[in-house]
Amino acid sequence: MNYLKKLLIDWLIFLLFCLFMFLFLFAEEIKNISIFSRIPTSFFNVNTIFLSIILEAIPFILLGVFVSAIIQSFVSENAIRRLLPRNAYLAIIPAALLGIVFPICECAIIPVIRRLIKKGMPSHVGVVFMLSAPIINPVVYASTYFAFKSTPYIANARMVVGFFSSIIIGLIIYQLFKRENILKDRINRHHNHNHHHTKGNRLLETFYHASDELFDTGKYLFIGAFIASLFQAFLDRNVLLSIGTNTILAPGVMMGFAYVLSVCSSADAFVASSFGSTFTEGALLAFLVFGPMIDIKNTFMLFAYFKKKFVLYLLLATPIIVYLTIFIFQLIFL
Template sequence: MAAALVLAGGSLLAHPGVQAWRTVSVAIVIQALPFLLLGTALSGAINAFVPADAFSRLLPRKPALAVPVAGAAGVVLPGCECASVPVAGSLIRRGVAPAAALTFLLSAPAVNPVVLTATAVAFPGNPGMVAARLVASLLTSVIMGWLWIRLGRAEWLRLPARGGGHTAGNSRWEEFRLGFQHDFLHAGGFLVVGAMAAATFNVVVPGSVLDAFSGSPWLSVLFLAGLAIVLAVCSEADAFVAASLTGFSPTARLAFMVVGPMVDLKLIALQSGTFGRAFAVRFSSATALVAVGCSALIGWWLL
């Protein structure tokens, strides 16, 4: 019996479909791992070494002006989406306008240098995809910040009582080590799951099903946007997953990369725990709609 099981397992592993699945999974993880390491290291360094009041000193006092500045800050200040929620809560607690903090929450994981570099590596010879991701993500975050100023209500946002920042008794290097270790292991798990899901998607899903979605410009965008929400791949690695989805249009793959760092299942859970369920439901739904719209617009323009 045991020998039969071993032989069956060996024949299963030798199956061309399983070998293709394994190849795609490993390739995605290997390509993305250096950027995940760099991104989580930079995020941990910012959390441990940047003063807590640095953002409030740099942002304009008027929320309408602070929103685009906070969005642009995401271009130079790396942060993974797992850390963006507690960072935004810490900013609000320290007096930063909620609209600006929420804009930074969306932009930092989506447009930072590590993510843009990873996108350039994942899409070699296609600088338009990097530019499209930058513009669409930045536009989405700024629009959401302005929408919060216009339509947001204080009762929707449960202000965090604590979180983020330097912990008394820990050295800065100790906080960096702990933060890096936590973020890397957490995001690395999602990377592996995302790579396996993407490989399964490429190997198992029949071509006829893909054709039903990829053949329609709008259905393909909506399908990959929904896939990004479910897969919850970290932003440092999602470009490699998107690049593997070769049956879809560039605009649809752009939507995957714009929606994912801003709205996914783990982020919705984090937002619910930090700011309350009423906020998470409204903010995530609105962000997904704005992100899909911006992706379609920028993809039509640049891709």
């Protein structure tokens, strides 16, 4: 029964994607048909936005699943343990800086973190890496610096706020889930294969794991992108702009906006800079820090791979800590 349900969901998602591709390719022809001419433009915008999110995220998803598969095939549990300090608190600091060496965006990070935790990385360390890597990495720093050429300190502020926020959230997760397994029990379709540790078989095993991961992750990306595109197409942005200068409300609004837009962290700085004349710098920072940590599309992926209790605590702790960190940063520096 569960298999049939899963198969039905997979086919529905595939048909939805085919429908969006059809609308994208033949949108103008459809608009010219009299019966469809009265359909509001917003409905066609949903299609365009959905595909733009998918096309932007897919390369990074592919990167993420292959990194995850390589970790599964070539990285041992002992190697993970040797890389990190044994002290639970000291291990958090290098975890927050791993993105400098492994510049992975939020579209790709979740399958990688799941694999690392399965290999022996402490859960709270994995959470810190998951939250910080999409922000504290050279690609994101460069894109933020170029997007805010007139105010380059925004790029530095983004790194600093992201660093401290991820560490605080990691400490909270450590206190809540010290000895708990936060991963869902998932059955790997290829776990019964006899994988001998030869180079050829390890490469084959890598592709097996990558294909499994891609199909599992891809469907949740599609669901998240669809919901995000609905919000983007029908949300009245004028309401948001009217409170852009309020130092109390604006950061929260921009965090909500970042969650809905689900823009990849390597490109979100250019979106944020377009609001520079309307929103406070603190609000722009909130957008730049919170969005890469949690958005609609990776929320679905989190629920797919992690236990519900953990995800709910993470979804509660992250916006609160980011907002408070931004608020304190505003008081001191802005």
